[in-house]
Amino acid sequence: AQTVTQSQPEMSVQEAETVTLSCTYDTSESDYYLFWYKQPPSRQMILVIRQEAYKQQNATENRFSVNFQKAAKSFSLKISDSQLGDAAMYFCAYRSAFKGGSEKLVFGKGTKLTVNP
Amino acid sequence: DTAVSQTPKYLVTQMGNDKSIKCEQNLGHDTMYWYKQDSKKFLKIMFSYNNKELIINETVPNRFSPKSPDKAHLNLHINSLELGDSAVYFCASSPAAVVNEKLFFGSGTQLSVL
Numbered sequence: 001a002q003t004v005t006q007s008q009p010e011m012s013v014q015e016a017e018t019v020t021l022s023c024t025y026d027t028s029e030s031d032y033y034l035f036w037y038k039q040p041p042s043r044q045m046i047l048v049i050r051q052e053a054y055k056q057q058n059a060t061e062n063r064f065s066v067n068f069q070k071a072a073k074s075f076s077l078k079i080s081d082s083q084l085g086d087a088a089m090y091f092c093a094y095r096s097a098f099k100g101g102s103e104k105l106v107f108g109k110g111t112k113l114t115v116n117p
Numbered sequence: 118d119t120a121v122s123q124t125p126k127y128l129v130t131q132m133g134n135d136k137s138i139k140c141e142q143n144l145g146h147d148t149m150y151w152y153k154q155d156s157k158k159f160l161k162i163m164f165s166y167n168n169k170e171l172i173i174n175e176t177v178p179n180r181f182s183p184k185s186p187d188k189a190h191l192n193l194h195i196n197s198l199e200l201g202d203s204a205v206y207f208c209a210s211s212p213a214a215v216v217n218e219k220l221f222f223g224s225g226t227q228l229s230v231l
C-alpha cells in the first residue's frame with residue numbers, strides 16, 4: 001500500500017519570503033501522480049499543483065513549484081513571495097496511474113502553514 | 118453553480134442516532150468518493166463508487182452504508198452513531214477516464230456526535 005509522509009506538522013514564513021514544505025512517499029509503482037492540495041479555514045480542498053511521475057520536469061504554477069525527486073520519492077512544494085492568503089493546511093497526495101485499481105487519493109497528514117505579516 | 122455539493126454543512130446529533138449526508142455532483146463525472154477528516158486533519162478514503170458500483174471500501178464499519186442512486190449522487194448513511202464518528206466528511210468526484218485529473222471536493226460536512 002502506498003503511504004505519504006509529511007514530516008512538518010507546522011511551518012511559518014514571513015510575508016514575501018519563500019517556504020518549502022516536505023513530502024515523501026512510498027510506492028512500488030512506476031507510474032503515478034502527485035498532488036498538493038490546500039485547505040484554508042473555509043475547509044474547501046483546493047488543488048495547488050500536480051505532477052506526473054513520468055515527467056522529469058518539475059511542475060510550476062505561478063508562485064508554486066515542486067521539487068520532484070523520483071528516485072528519492074520526494075515531492076516538496078516551494079511557495080515563493082508568500083502571501084497572507086497562503087496560510088492554510090497543505091496536503092501532499094498520491095494517486096496511482098493504474099486504472100481500475102486505486103484511483104483514490106492517499107493523503108499525507110498535512111502541514112499547517114502560517115504566514116506572518 | 119457548485120460542482121460538488123453536500124448537505125448538510127453541519128450536523129450535531131446524539132450517540133445512537135442514524136443520520137445521512139447527501140452529495141451531488143453536476144460535472145458528469147463517473148467516480149465519486151467519501152473521505153473522512155479526523156480531528157487531527159488526517160484525510161482518509163472511505164468509499165469510492167464508479168458509475169453506481171462500489172469499487173473501494175476501506176475497512177469502514179458496516180454502520181456506514183453508501184448509496185448511489187445514480188452516478189451524480191453518492192449519499193452516506195450512518196447507523197448507531199458513535200463519539201468516534203465525529204469528523205468532517207468530504208464528498209469528491211473525478212472523471213473515471215482521466216486518472217491524472219484532480220478530485221473535485223465538496224465543502225465538507227462537520228459531524229459532531231454528542
